[in-house]
Amino acid sequence: MNEHFSKQYESELDAIRAHFTRMGGLVEEQVRSALGAFADGDRELIELIIARDKDVDEIEVAIDDACTLIVARRQPTAIDLRMIMAVGKTVTDLERIGDEAKKIAKTTRKILKRGMGASLAQIAGVRHIGEQAATMLHEVLDAFIRHDTGAAARIVRQDKEIDRHFRVIVRQLVTSMMEDPHTITTALDIIFIAKSVERIGDHCKNIAEDVIYIANGRDVRRIGLDAFEREIKGE
Numbered sequence: 001m002n003e004h005f006s007k008q009y010e011s012e013l014d015a016i017r018a019h020f021t022r023m024g025g026l027v028e029e030q031v032r033s034a035l036g037a038f039a040d041g042d043r044e045l046i047e048l049i050i051a052r053d054k055d056v057d058e059i060e061v062a063i064d065d066a067c068t069l070i071v072a073r074r075q076p077t078a079i080d081l082r083m084i085m086a087v088g089k090t091v092t093d094l095e096r097i098g099d100e101a102k103k104i105a106k107t108t109r110k111i112l113k114r115g116m117g118a119s120l121a122q123i124a125g126v127r128h129i130g131e132q133a134a135t136m137l138h139e140v141l142d143a144f145i146r147h148d149t150g151a152a153a154r155i156v157r158q159d160k161e162i163d164r165h166f167r168v169i170v171r172q173l174v175t176s177m178m179e180d181p182h183t184i185t186t187a188l189d190i191i192f193i194a195k196s197v198e199r200i201g202d203h204c205k206n207i208a209e210d211v212i213y214i215a216n217g218r219d220v221r222r223i224g225l226d227a228f229e230r231e232i233k234g235e
Helices: 002-039 044-075 078-114 120-145 149-179 180-216 224-231
Strands: none
Touching: 002 078, 002 120, 002 180, 044 078, 044 224, 078 180, 120 149, 120 180, 149 180
16 A cells, blocks of 8 residues: 555545544534433523434434445455444444434423423433433443443443333333323323433443444454453453
């Protein structure tokens, strides 16, 4: 590979990384804003979140196009090919996380229009798992940039904790609906919001698995997380 070709190739890879970083930052902002709007009832923020979802979609298309072009023109191999393949999968997860943020905003808007808001306890429960999911997203994006498989493995495990908290929230809301039927509509909306948060955790787990694939060429879904962690420890 001559020097000119090499510099062009690296520039194209850097452009993909830059697009990915921008998309990740925007999606993380969308998630945190959606959770804040739910907690504070900020109507202006809700509309901003919904409007900005198209920006996430546009970046996804730009990244997909760039990945397709670099594969066709450069025929990357080894870790570069794994990185490009994983980016293609990861931006899909990021776009879906953005969609979940928009769903949270739209459902919050419905609750506010109805005029029967969530209780402080319900807000606190969703905000708690929301903060967990937002932290997972921040950490997995950092792990992706650094190819940090140790951090990625921890994030895969964290998803189980969000799942557990989601089940607790659902049980509490079902109890509330049984005790007071007037709360059913709002409680169902809050369950819908909590489910979006749980799905954000699932998508973060997917990205973490992609990090492991990029760095090690290993599909942790096939070999299992325990086996992978033993591998990297040399056991």
